[in-house]
Amino acid sequence: MNLLTVTNLSAGYAGKQVIKDISFFVAPKTIVGILGANGCGKTTLIKAIANLLPHTGSCQLDDTYLENASPRQLALLCGYIPQKSGISIDLTLLDVVLMGFNPKLSLLQSPTEQMKKEAFDALCSVGLGSRKDDNFQQLSEGQKQLCLLARTFVLKRRLLLLDEPESALDFRLRYETMGLLRTYVAKNNAAALVTLHDPSLALNYCDTLLVLSDCGLLGELQPFSTPISKMEPLLSSIYGTISLTTLSTRRGEKRLIMIKEDDAC
Numbered sequence: 001m002n003l004l005t006v007t008n009l010s011a012g013y014a015g016k017q018v019i020k021d022i023s024f025f026v027a028p029k030t031i032v033g034i035l036g037a038n039g040c041g042k043t044t045l046i047k048a049i050a051n052l053l054p055h056t057g058s059c060q061l062d063d064t065y066l067e068n069a070s071p072r073q074l075a076l077l078c079g080y081i082p083q084k085s086g087i088s089i090d091l092t093l094l095d096v097v098l099m100g101f102n103p104k105l106s107l108l109q110s111p112t113e114q115m116k117k118e119a120f121d122a123l124c125s126v127g128l129g130s131r132k133d134d135n136f137q138q139l140s141e142g143q144k145q146l147c148l149l150a151r152t153f154v155l156k157r158r159l160l161l162l163d164e165p166e167s168a169l170d171f172r173l174r175y176e177t178m179g180l181l182r183t184y185v186a187k188n189n190a191a192a193l194v195t196l197h198d199p200s201l202a203l204n205y206c207d208t209l210l211v212l213s214d215c216g217l218l219g220e221l222q223p224f225s226t227p228i229s230k231m232e233p234l235l236s237s238i239y240g241t242i243s244l245t246t247l248s249t250r251r252g253e254k255r256l257i258m259i260k261e262d263d264a265c
């Protein structure tokens, strides 16, 4: 059974359509990457699914049509991390992560001790436990991203919608963050839909990749089961000519490597 079914989704801004007639499924316990050039509509797609943009078509999460969900119901089902944090007031890291519990709390209700413990554990999982009392504004952009990821983890939602969660992270943290996401979706029978600009991360950590252009959804691929001969033309349509090859890690695990070819040749 699919966790998320997106059917004929179209959305845009001020009468200008940006994404057109997009349909796909997301299975539980999977990470789905969205790839595409700057401005092709990746953020628009994520925002439409999160019901933050008016759209036509439908997004069904389990038995719930997200279009019909109340804001609280939506917040309990989906966690959304935008490209920019949007937090501009002074808050400690622990307070920021505790905000993740807001959909479970009534107005003026304070977080419980158990929530505080879980928020601290989530901060520790992203390596920021020792900074819990620091001011969020004083974090680097990458550390802010990690803190927001911890906030997204606490409610154990069925669907995470993440817009370039890796953009400010260093090489090692990019891989560790995708590893955390993998653990999250497996443990919580959840799924993550992630926009990415790093093809290595996408190819090696996502179960499915959606290849988007401003003409719509060009195709889908499953990195370790779609033949390289089919993946190369699809990825070349957004990156210019590329080649794919496989290498093994020292432990013998298979990895996909993408190389940019010279388009002039």
Ligand SMILES: Nc1ncnc2c1ncn2[C@@H]1O[C@H](COP(=O)(O)OP(=O)(O)OP(=O)(O)O)[C@@H](O)[C@H]1O
Pocket: 013, 014, 018, 036, 037, 038, 039, 040, 041, 042, 043, 044, 045
């Ligand atoms: N608030 C807005 N009002 C009007 N047009 C917008 C708005 N946000 C985005 N757009 C337009 O919609 C198109 C798609 O933008 P979107 O942010 O979805 O692209 P993207 O694929 O996420 O890009 P990037 O990789 O650069 O983040 C762009 O042409 C952009 O100019």
